[in-house]
Amino acid sequence: MENIIFTRNVKGVLEQALENFIPENIFILADTGSNKYCLPLVNLEKIKVENKIVIGEGETHKSPESVLYIWKILSDRGAKRNAVLVNIGGGLVTDIGGFAASCFKRGIKCINIPTTLLSQVDASVGGKTGMNFNGLKNEIGTFSMPEKVIIDVSFLKTLSPRQILSGFAEMLKHALLAGGEHFEAVFSIVPEQIEESRWIGMIEESVKVKYAVVEADPQETGIRKALNFGHTVGHAIESVAIEQGVELYHGDAVAYGMLVELYLSTEKMGFDSGLYEKISQHIRQIYPPYMPLVPEEDLYKLMLHDKKNEQKGVNFTLLRQPGEFSIDNYCSREEIMKALQVLSSQ
Ligand SMILES: NC(=O)c1ccc[n+]([C@@H]2O[C@H](COP(=O)([O-])OP(=O)(O)OC[C@H]3O[C@@H](n4cnc5c(N)ncnc54)[C@H](O)[C@@H]3O)[C@@H](O)[C@H]2O)c1
Numbered sequence: 001m002e003n004i005i006f007t008r009n010v011k012g013v014l015e016q017a018l019e020n021f022i023p024e025n026i027f028i029l030a031d032t033g034s035n036k037y038c039l040p041l042v043n044l045e046k047i048k049v050e051n052k053i054v055i056g057e058g059e060t061h062k063s064p065e066s067v068l069y070i071w072k073i074l075s076d077r078g079a080k081r082n083a084v085l086v087n088i089g090g091g092l093v094t095d096i097g098g099f100a101a102s103c104f105k106r107g108i109k110c111i112n113i114p115t116t117l118l119s120q121v122d123a124s125v126g127g128k129t130g131m132n133f134n135g136l137k138n139e140i141g142t143f144s145m146p147e148k149v150i151i152d153v154s155f156l157k158t159l160s161p162r163q164i165l166s167g168f169a170e171m172l173k174h175a176l177l178a179g180g181e182h183f184e185a186v187f188s189i190v191p192e193q194i195e196e197s198r199w200i201g202m203i204e205e206s207v208k209v210k211y212a213v214v215e216a217d218p219q220e221t222g223i224r225k226a227l228n229f230g231h232t233v234g235h236a237i238e239s240v241a242i243e244q245g246v247e248l249y250h251g252d253a254v255a256y257g258m259l260v261e262l263y264l265s266t267e268k269m270g271f272d273s274g275l276y277e278k279i280s281q282h283i284r285q286i287y288p289p290y291m292p293l294v295p296e297e298d299l300y301k302l303m304l305h306d307k308k309n310e311q312k313g314v315n316f317t318l319l320r321q322p323g324e325f326s327i328d329n330y331c332s333r334e335e336i337m338k339a340l341q342v343l344s345s346q
């Protein structure tokens with residue numbers, strides 16, 4: 001974890017990280033939201049105004065057009081192979097900036113400064129980069145580790161409660177994967193009531209859970225599939241919401257996905273049904289009610305595109321209990337259709 005820096009002095013740490021780069025080789029990427037709320041906090045003289053790249057906010061901008069725009073500016077400004085791209089923003093910026101950097105001149109460095117809870121605990125760490133394509137989440141992407149990740153909780157002050165909740169879903173996911181005290185601690189939190197000083201420790205713990213898995217399997221050939229818990233169903237729901245222009249955050253979709261995939265875990269892995277009821281009630285209490293946008297059959301069709309699928313069918317990560325996961329579980333269409341019913345039951 002030595003390339004992940006937890007600090008309350010993001011500007012100072014960034015200044016040091018850029019020490020060996022000349023201004024012509026420093027580029028910074030934000031979206032319209034992080035440009036407004038976050039860029040002023042790292043306003044370094046060394047970063048030239050003309051090397052600042054701003055893309056639109058929202059998942060529709062996690063697109064080939066945004067990547068082309070980033071590449072065009074890098075190219076027009078003569079970015080060299082030894083340039084660095086600083087990605088400051090939520091998961092959209094760190095994913096797409098990481099992707100653009102990993103291909104430009106076959107790869108320039110990037111530094112992530114995650115500014116949402118979700119990107120601090122999950123997206124900025126671990127080297128999955130990408131963009132949406134053909135109606136599918138992260139359909140195109142690379143594995144490419146950032147040079148550094150600089151995490152400062154000061155950024156979280158300007159996030160809406162809905163955005164905090166979105167990031168909290170990935171923390172719940174990490175807690176389910178880790179089990180033990182971390183599971184108990186995260187499940188006892190009411191996100192709106194937690195004070196800033198407590199977030200710091202909780203974020204660090206959550207990152208540790210993710211990082212241990214990434215280190216063991218950086219390219220998702222095996223156990224990294226665990227980090228995709230909740231996403232087989234979650235990504236299908238999120239893809240539909242993007243297509244329909246419905247405001248639904250990544251974490252909301254993952255929370256709904258976890259409800260379904262925990263149910264499948266009770267059916268196929270012997271996950272305790274009493275505990276399932278408790279967790280499911282907790283999730284339903286904090287996230288907005290699920291609004292069906294398409295027939296379940298359409299969600300199933302989207303799941304057939306999941307990146308974990310290596311043979312016919314849909315591949316799930318399931319849980320035996322908190323802290324004990326099982327990868328590569330292919331579930332039948334019937335099993336999936338039955339499990340999806342939990343979304344419409346209260
Ligand atoms: N690579 C990975 O491992 C990984 C992991 C999880 C999620 N993701 C991806 O991350 C994306 C979601 O990321 P997200 O939840 O951060 O959403 P996001 O990046 O879209 O940011 C949400 C909104 O918050 C704004 N914003 C950012 N920082 C802010 C701040 N400090 N104050 C106020 N507003 C701020 C943004 O402009 C945006 O409007 C999805 O595309 C998802 O697929 C990737």
Ligand SMILES: O=C(O)C(=O)C[C@@H](O)[C@H](O)[C@H](O)COP(=O)(O)O
Binds near residue numbers: 231
């Ligand atoms: O780091 C991982 O591995 C994850 O799966 C983390 C997820 O939270 C994240 O949403 C990721 O982008 C999903 O990846 P994908 O391979 O399903 O697109």
Ligand SMILES: [Zn+2]
Binds near residue numbers: 122170231250254
């Ligand atoms: Zn995710």
